[in-house]
Amino acid sequence: MNAIVIGTDGSPGAEAAIQKVLELVRGTGATVHLVCAYPGRSALERIGMTGKSDPVDLRGVAHDVVSRDEHRFDDAGLKVEKHVRAGDPAHTILDVADEQHADLIVVGAGGTPGHRRLMLGGVAGKLAHNAQTSLLIVHPS
Template sequence: MYERILVPTDGSTGTAHVAMQAIDLAEQYGGTVSVFHVVDETASSLLEATGSRDQLEEQGRRAVERIERMAQVHGVDVETEIRTGDPATAILEYAEEIDADLIVAGTHGRSGVERRLIGSVAERLVRHADCPVMTVRLPESDETVTDAADARAIAEDALAESEYGDGEITGVERQVSVWVVDVDADGESLVAYIDPVTQRTSLVARH
């Protein structure tokens, strides 16, 4: 159903949530996530004189690479592309070029200037794209694992796929930049470290 899912990104805070929606769908349908960034030609021309165009391109590269790593963590096929132009126009053209089945785009859902700068792109996609468009409101954080229940569920999945098979979760703690989940698996003490953004999970035996 969704063989090719296009995710436009400008690197805004909260984009990880948009990416996870696309990655979840790609996992379900065996699809490919296409991550796309547009270096806004208007912003580029304004900054060219100050030598900041390279900075815009570097920001774009980091934005697509971040989602690329997230997709790889979840075992989803991913491809990336960076172009220069008008964001909405370039996204629509690229969606047609790759024959996208779905566009998953972020929106702030706000009013005033922010809506004109960010919301208008999503609005144009919804109006003019030939394929369905899913809009996801960007939260104030990039964290996709926000509570102990989520961390517990991810740890249980990682445990089920490991050599241990199953076990009992004995503790869940949120530390500065990681979730730490304690596990008792057949008498062996384990700990699962979960990245709160990418959901990358490392299951380690305590010694």
């Protein structure tokens, strides 16, 4: 493997995905691409979140998430690159996977129960339907 893309958002599912990749990548020479997406301005406008007096810096939060995760790969002596972008998480992960010619995409399973998961989809579901490369969905223990 040359390139592995991991979707991360700081959730327990993302944590499980990172742990699995740490186990899989050792000794392969693969580069790990950490991807974190955050809502862009248009998405925030749709839900009425712009114009607030003290908005949360979502880009900064996303950078903090990937920086924390980056250190884990650095500590293990693995090559890692960070990708923080505004947009839909599944689309962003797919874009990075295409750009990097990824051999594998790894994401954590979301916590949406049964019928809601089937109706709403989710990042893992969108990736399963649209990924052009292998996909590993990791369930938190």
